[in-house]
Amino acid sequence: MRPRQETVQLPMMQPIRRPSIIDQAELELRNAIYFGDLRPGDTIPEVQVSKQMGISRSSLREACQRLVRDGLLTQIPGRGLFVTRMDAGTMSDFIDYRLGIEMQAASIVADRVAFLRSAGDAAAAESLLAPLREPMERTRRALEAEEVIEAGNADLDLHQQIAEIAGNRFLISSMSTIVILTRMGSFSDPRGFGVRADLAEAHEKLLAALSAGDASRARAVLRETLQELAGRLRSGEAELEVVRDPDLLESDGPEWTTLGDDQGE
Incomplete structure (x- = not known):
């Protein structure tokens, strides 16, 4: 008769994963703000940015909400997302x-x-x-x-x-x-x-x-x-x-490129 195997109680583990699309989108936005490609007051046009990044608008929204939480972006109801102005x-x-x-x-x-x-x-x-x-x-x-x-x-x-x-x-x-x-x-x-x-x-x-x-x-x-x-x-x-x-003044906004029709969720 084979010996009975004891059940091992493991702690709850999180699955190991590579950086997600949302993580990468967040990093891209952070870098754009740090290097001045996005300046205080610039808007984040959801359609164009999601198309340029090659991700869904819902993924972009989640990445942006992380930056809202950290104070880097400001969300104005009815107007959208903007790089925060430091008044x-x-x-x-x-x-x-x-x-x-x-x-x-x-x-x-x-x-x-x-x-x-x-x-x-x-x-x-x-x-x-x-x-x-x-x-x-x-x-x-x-x-x-x-x-x-x-x-x-x-x-x-x-x-x-x-x-x-x-x-x-x-x-x-x-x-x-x-x-x-x-x-x-x-x-x-x-x-x-x-x-x-x-x-x-x-x-x-x-x-x-x-x-x-x-x-x-x-x-x-x-x-x-x-x-x-x-x-x-x-x-x-x-x-x-x-x-x-003097060439590094506050931006009037980035030159976003429109790549076509609206991207689905």
């Missing part, structure tokens, strides 16, 4: 949110560096912060070459890297949305897309505070940097010198 009130709320996320990430990194240094492992502390040096150098080179958009890209990459080094997945996820919202605010500036002329020096101050394991000083540098950004984007005026690209 003064929105900017104030957003900077408060960004400060909370970034100051926490910087504190975690600085505390970790302080622990490593107190343990006599200076090499590990420097290795931990090494990913920040590449975007710092990119910022410096971009400013020297007057490549304003690249300087902005490098700046956002550095701030994203701090969250990555902190290693908290919730902070990392939040920063992924924050960098796009920051870009939207910059594109909303009526004087043109701009970055601080002393951005590289601001990065050096932040890295110096993190390298010293000084969480309080790192938070102070972030607070000064983000308050300057908020003031500039709210009023269009800047206390510090700003390098601008």
Whole structure:
């Protein structure tokens, strides 16, 4: 007689799947907003966009609703979906949110560096912060070459890297949305897309505070940097010198291509 097999109780498992069409559509829209192909106030024409992406309108709607949830798109009943405009009130709320996320990430990194240094492992502390040096150098080179958009890209990459080094997945996820919202605010500036002329020096101050394991000083540098950004984007005026690209003004809307008849659901 064959021995009886015991039943194994497995936990509930989710099926493993490749990225869905909706995931890919969401990423395409996020990238379009980040790189400025979609600017604040631009509409998202459902028919044309779904046709260009080669997906159903229902799939596009679901992808768009994810961006509405994150504040990147605004839905106006009877009018449709638009890339969110960062008005003064929105900017104030957003900077408060960004400060909370970034100051926490910087504190975690600085505390970790302080622990490593107190343990006599200076090499590990420097290795931990090494990913920040590449975007710092990119910022410096971009400013020297007057490549304003690249300087902005490098700046956002550095701030994203701090969250990555902190290693908290919730902070990392939040920063992924924050960098796009920051870009939207910059594109909303009526004087043109701009970055601080002393951005590289601001990065050096932040890295110096993190390298010293000084969480309080790192938070102070972030607070000064983000308050300057908020003031500039709210009023269009800047206390510090700003390098601008007048060609990167708010868009009148993308050139959507109509590909034919309405697509079914």
